[in-house]
Amino acid sequence: MNGKGSGGSGRGGGRYRNPCLTMHQPWASLLIHGIKRIEGRSWPAPLTGRLWIHAASKVPEPDTIKAMEKFYREIYAVDGVTDIKFPEHYPVSRLLGCVEIVGCLRSEELDGWEEVPQSVRLEAFPGFCWLCEKPQKLIVPFEMRGYQGVYNLENKIYEAAVRGLTAIKSPLPVKFPLPDPQNSLSLKPGSLMSSSSKASEVEKSKSVSAAIAGARAAATQFARKDETRSAIKEQKRETTKNQATPVADIPNRKTYNLRSKGRIQEENQAVNSEEKLMCVIEKTKTRIVVPHGSTKLIFKKKHEKV
Structure with a gap:
């Protein structure tokens, strides 16, 4: 006993x-x-x-x-x-x-x-x-x-x-x-x-x-x-097991940006450069060629930095 x-x-x-x-x-x-x-x-x-x-x-x-x-x-x-x-x-x-x-x-x-x-x-x-x-x-x-x-x-x-x-x-x-x-x-x-x-x-x-x-x-x-x-x-244990729903089964699940902070800053800078480029184009009214990622504007008559 x-x-x-x-x-x-x-x-x-x-x-x-x-x-x-x-x-x-x-x-x-x-x-x-x-x-x-x-x-x-x-x-x-x-x-x-x-x-x-x-x-x-x-x-x-x-x-x-x-x-x-x-x-x-x-x-x-x-x-x-x-x-x-x-x-x-x-x-x-x-x-x-x-x-x-x-x-x-x-x-x-x-x-x-x-x-x-x-x-x-x-x-x-x-x-x-x-x-x-x-x-x-x-x-x-x-x-x-x-x-x-x-x-x-x-x-x-x-x-x-x-x-x-x-x-x-x-x-x-x-x-x-x-x-x-x-x-x-x-x-x-x-x-x-x-x-x-x-x-x-x-x-x-x-x-x-x-x-x-x-x-x-x-x-x-x-x-x-x-x-x-x-x-x-x-x-x-059974309750915990039943509450564990797979991720794929959850509708409208919130997603998170896993990019690094440095990468996000680089992308923001690229966006700003594009905006500046559009301003220059609007002002000069000149046909230009802009290579991807370039920091210079190439004109027919002159060169101008952004």
């Missing part, structure tokens, strides 16, 4: 060296601070191992932060945890740190996984749940640009970031009991569907239910605003 983008292709073509995911705030910081342990997506995790987390450029609204902090206070209280230190700031356009992706489940599988704390199961939103452990944050977040999906960090950014990590203590650290591939009887979340109905019936107080509803509303509203913003941008 709630990242940036809706696809898993990203930059890197499936070959991830130092994979990174751009997420909106406040979800990005909540994940890096170990408060958020499940990253919900509409697509399954394309990897396991270290995943760098980058905060998108949109500044979170105070109501969104308030709703998400209330959500985590309420679900942690179900497990008896009341001391939660939320981030003091929710920076944007920054590389924040990293987590370990240890697995991926569908929300209904996580909802029925009794071997994990109830607060973790309450984080299960519809879609795919990326299981996150071992959060580490950067002492000094790096300013950088993000992309959609999972993409590779630039080498120079990775080399600088990996030296500036510090471990974070989660309010309730979780070690997901993943199945042992060498033991066919080990726990498999997918096999827990038979007990999912029981697990789903965890008693929820009114405050927990309200917090869950508020968190979902915040995520949904956030997504809708992004969709609306994208639609407005697309409409502006």
